Amino acid sequence: MLSTGALRAHLLAARLAGVVATSREVSLRSYRLFAARDPRVLMGLDPEWSWRVRDLVALMADKCGVSADPAHVSGLDVIDPERTLRGLDAFGERIGVAVDRRAPVLIGTGHPHRLLGFYAALADALSAAGCAVLTPAHGRRVDITTRFGLRTYNLDYVRGVALVREAGAPSTGRETGAHTHSPLPVRTALAAAAEAGGPLPELVIGDHGWVCGAGQLGFEAIGLADTNDPALFVGEAEGSVSVVVPLDDAVRSDYYRPLTRYVLNRACL
Known part of the structure; x- marks a missing residue:
C-alpha cells in the first residue's frame, strides 16, 4: 500500500495528474461542444442547468485544477494531484x-485498452467480499453512431467488467474492446437487468457513458474522468453523479495499479 505522499509522487511521475497529455485545445473544444449540448460529449447526461463555456472552465478549474483563465487557450492541461487524491478517497469510501x-x-x-485492469481488480475484490458483480445483456447487440457512421457492437464482459466489441470480433476473455463515450451500453445492460426481474445495481462504476448514462437514469454512479470529459463533473455538480476522480484516463494501463491498491485499501478490502 502506497502512502499518500508516495501515491502523489506516482501521480505526477506517471502524468496521471500534474501536467497531463490532454491539451487545452482539446478540453476547450469539449467544453464548447458540451455548451452546445452535442450528444457526443454529453455522454447520456441531460443537464438541468444552462452551461456556457466560461461556466465549464470555472467548473473544471474547481473540480480538476485546470486553468481558470478563459484566455488560456493552448498548451497542456494540468490536474491538481490533491484533487485526484481526494477523489480517490471518496471513490474508495x-x-x-x-x-x-x-x-x-x-x-x-x-476505455478498455487503458482501464480494464483497474476495474477488473475492483470487480475481483467486490465479488470476493460478497457483492454480486452483475453481467446483464451479455452478447447483446448495441448500435452506436460514431464519427465514422453507425457501428454495430456486442456487449461483452471480461472479469466482470462490461465493454463493447465490434460485431464479429472474438470474445477471448482477454482482448480489450472498443473505445466509446456512448451511454447506450449501460442503458442496454440496465434494461436487460430490469427485463429479467433484477437484481439492479445499487452502484455503477466506470467512466464516460457508463457513469453519465447510469446517473441520468437515477442509479448511483462513480467514475474516473479526464479534463476533456466535462459531462461527469457537471453530473457531479448537479447531483446525478456521486464521485468523479480527475485524472488522465489514457496513460499506460500498469500505471493505474497503485491507484487500485489505494482505493481497495480505502474501501477496507
Whole structure:
C-alpha cells in the first residue's frame, strides 16, 4: 500500500495528474461542444442547468485544477494531484459502503485498452467480499453512431467488467474492446437487468457513458474522468453523479495499479 505522499509522487511521475497529455485545445473544444449540448460529449447526461463555456472552465478549474483563465487557450492541461487524491478517497469510501451492504454492482468502461485492469481488480475484490458483480445483456447487440457512421457492437464482459466489441470480433476473455463515450451500453445492460426481474445495481462504476448514462437514469454512479470529459463533473455538480476522480484516463494501463491498491485499501478490502 502506497502512502499518500508516495501515491502523489506516482501521480505526477506517471502524468496521471500534474501536467497531463490532454491539451487545452482539446478540453476547450469539449467544453464548447458540451455548451452546445452535442450528444457526443454529453455522454447520456441531460443537464438541468444552462452551461456556457466560461461556466465549464470555472467548473473544471474547481473540480480538476485546470486553468481558470478563459484566455488560456493552448498548451497542456494540468490536474491538481490533491484533487485526484481526494477523489480517490471518496471513490474508495463509496466502494466500502457497497461492500458493507453487499450491494450488487455494475462495472463498465469505454476505455478498455487503458482501464480494464483497474476495474477488473475492483470487480475481483467486490465479488470476493460478497457483492454480486452483475453481467446483464451479455452478447447483446448495441448500435452506436460514431464519427465514422453507425457501428454495430456486442456487449461483452471480461472479469466482470462490461465493454463493447465490434460485431464479429472474438470474445477471448482477454482482448480489450472498443473505445466509446456512448451511454447506450449501460442503458442496454440496465434494461436487460430490469427485463429479467433484477437484481439492479445499487452502484455503477466506470467512466464516460457508463457513469453519465447510469446517473441520468437515477442509479448511483462513480467514475474516473479526464479534463476533456466535462459531462461527469457537471453530473457531479448537479447531483446525478456521486464521485468523479480527475485524472488522465489514457496513460499506460500498469500505471493505474497503485491507484487500485489505494482505493481497495480505502474501501477496507
